[in-house]
Amino acid sequence: MNQTLMAYLKDHIISAYEAFDLAHQPSHVYSIIENSMEIAKDFDVDMDMVYVIACYHDIGMQYGRKDHHLTGGRFLYDDHELNLWFTEEQRTIMKEAIEDHRASSETPPRSIYGKIIAESDRDIEPMNIIERTVQFGFKHYPELSKNEHMNRAILHLEEKYGPNGYLKLWLKTKKNEAGLKEIHRMLEEPESLLKVIEAFYDDLKKNL
Secondary structure, eight states, X not given: OOHHHHHHHHHHTGXXXXXXXXXXXXXXXXXXHHHHHHHHTTSOXXXXXXXXXXXXXXXXXXXXXXXHHHHHHHHHHHXXXXXXXXXXXXXXXXXXXXXXXXXXXXXXXXXXXXXXXXXXXXXXXXXXXXXXXXXXHHHHOTTOOHHHHHXXXXXXXXXXXSTTXXXXXXXXXXXXXXXXXXXXXXXXXXXXXXXXXXXHHHHHHHXX
């Protein structure tokens, strides 16, 4: 990895996530970097590009969640500092990877780089997903009651990760396949799942 590039990303890109909601803090970026680099080991790819894509993948959140994959791609492409390390062709590939990473996308990413970041961002570790779902609700739906927050979390988990959910795995990794299977099991036991959600809710409420 290029150390000068990594320093730039840490100081100017990853640090920007500190202003985002609790589900999209720098810790999330570092988690996706780790996931991406691990998955990328099995493919013939430029590891610097993989690292950069992971750093920028949610940077578009600063302009709103709805189109964050598009604004994030544009933000990367327009960051002229990256010209120091990458060609225009490489920056285009990275831009498209970010545009294609959104979980709700119906079509597969255009490149292996897009598939790697999409798979990395799934990060299907059930407890982390439930916690981040609660965190997201606190930030974006502050008017909801506790019960409404809990019901919203269940609905989100079902719509995204359930057996008929919109999330798709473009690369088959054992971690994500096992995590998805566990979430399916948890959704089959809603009373137990609600207790898990409630524990995260109470802990977050206490620390706000």
